[in-house]
Amino acid sequence: MNAQAEPLRISLLALPQTTPAAVYGLFEVLSAVGSIWDRLTGQQTRARRISTEIVAGRKEAFTCAIGTPIQPHATFADTKSTDVVIVTDLALPLDGDAAGGWTDEMAWVRAQLDAGATICSVCTGSIFLAEAGLLDGKDAASHWIAADIFRDRYPRVKFRPERIVCDMDPEGRLITTGGASSWEDLALHLIARYSGKEEAARIAKVFLLGDRSDGQLPFAAMAKPRRHEDAAIGNCQVWIADNYAAANPVTRMVAESGLPERTFKRRFKAATGYTPVDYVQSLRIEEAKQMLEATTEATDAIAETVGYEDPAFFRRLFRRHTGITPAQYRQRFRMRRP
Template sequence: MAGLLLSLSNAAGPCLQTPWRLSDDRDIIGPIVPIGRTNPVQRIARTPVSVCLIALPETTPAALFSLFEVLSSVGLAWPAVTGEGEPHAGFEVRIVAPTGGVVKSGMGIPISPHAAFDDIESSDILIATDLEIVSGMDPRGRWPEAAAFIRRMHENGTLVSSVCTGSLLLAEAGLLDGQEATTHWAAAGMMETCYPNICLRPERILVHSGEAHGVVTSGGASSWIDLALYLIARYCGREEAIRAAKMFLLGDHSEGQLPYSAFIRPRVEGDAIVAEAQGWLADNYQRPHPVAEMVRRSGLAERTFKRRFKQATGYSPVDYAQTLRIEEAKQMLETGDLPADEIAYEVGYEDSAFFRKLFKRMTGVTPSRYRRRYREIVQKLDAAE
């Protein structure tokens, strides 16, 4: 899936071509709210947010390539996979290196940068991903070109961030002097010894400092996830961050993929009656017994309508309506505070026990567990603001 998403983001069309700034038939279905109606996704800028990822020989490729793919997919992968909304790039990501030539990482994996440091005049975001370090290593003076590049970008207003031991580059650039910062626990002693003016907080996963929170450091190697979600939420809105978490399963996987999945609304072609019913079902969420009403509006016999609906969409009318309703309930649980019983009523279920049973069958978790999962993401974003 990840490779597919990257190919989607790379093939999404003109929005990536903006210039880089270089130098059961139980019809108890009630109101159905169209997906996104309750919690509309914040509209992100049509001009992508520019991001530079620093590549050095000491760079470990995992976080660098993961950040590249996740950020590049924002605004593109979700519409492509689910059919919701118009695709547009949230970020334009480039890998940059001292000379622009291929960088052979310490893992032996070649990294091909898009540009050299000197080619980049400005960028909205700069990220120094984790570096391979060894015990007893002295980082001072080790990366002069990268340190100078980071200072220049910061002076030009770029948000500068790091993952794991990438914080050493920010320290070398002098951006962490007198500031709070975090790093991998194994590098904490090195940073305290070599950069005593830094207020190190190794117990933290994400720390922002400086004017307008212009410097952001994150802890261990997998903290690129926290940084990515923070940046997506900061620049594109929380809903996009939640979409990224769903698309890439960024979180606890012990309950499988169902809690992350989203309804991919089928496109109906060749059956105008079913297409009209599909649109009506999304828009007329206030009406009771929507399946019976769709049958009446179609002018078809009930068995004929249900057969054609299933043939065109892959869902029975009841299953389709229930799926829409559960999707709306998921969105309300992700970002709102309504109790599950009230959410059940809002999406059309008078029997909250039936709602809870159906929700668990369709998502793999209870409503309360689902809320906790995404509340953890929101709480992380709140803590980082």
């Protein structure tokens, strides 16, 4: 993805029935694309950034369906064009008339679709799209509790209660998701599409999006290196970044530093927060994680590439760092890529 491209513009449509979790969750996560990984880890990325705004009929703050204030950034008149519109989940009655007098909002969304925008919904936000006639003849997801509403009020929509992300529109410009928390899946889906699969994986790690049954370790990455003034140790960090797979790396860093071994180890820990061995192992595991995400190379081959001749030792070390096996790690972070 071209980091120099214009930021993708995503508009979150706020309605009187909007609930706040998805609006503010999407705003925070999407606004972090292309910047937060660099800040936290110091690793430079080239992901296309996303400009996110909350759009409503009026710019004044209003109280949403569950009593939380929502402050729009722009009105429909301010937003003549956008790249993506997201209608988040809505607090609607389960019987009777689900529509909420959305004439202006539906006209604006239709205009954006006609102009080439991708239109998305989270959970019961798909009822808005169905009311606007945008889902007729199409597959669509929503919360499972909305099945009766779709059956009775929108019979032309092919309701798919089993889907989390339903991106089955032939042109790829209508995306619906099921369940209130499915905004997380939609966020990663859009990030992968517009800013790259690698950035989607990074954002999942930062915000711990996905299966958390194994705790935080599977999401963790090596933190941004500390700032320090120890030039000898800094030179060793530069050397090891390019030579982490070398044999006897700590011995070679000691030689590179020109310091006595005990002095080197003491100064290395003081400067970086790591022992030299832990630092090398962390670098190697980070490289192995990237290879597991981005390639189909066998685990034993990856172990050798990053500096471990004993695959069993590598697997034990990997599990100690991440809480899961290399195979589990690959399955988790490759599966969440569209």
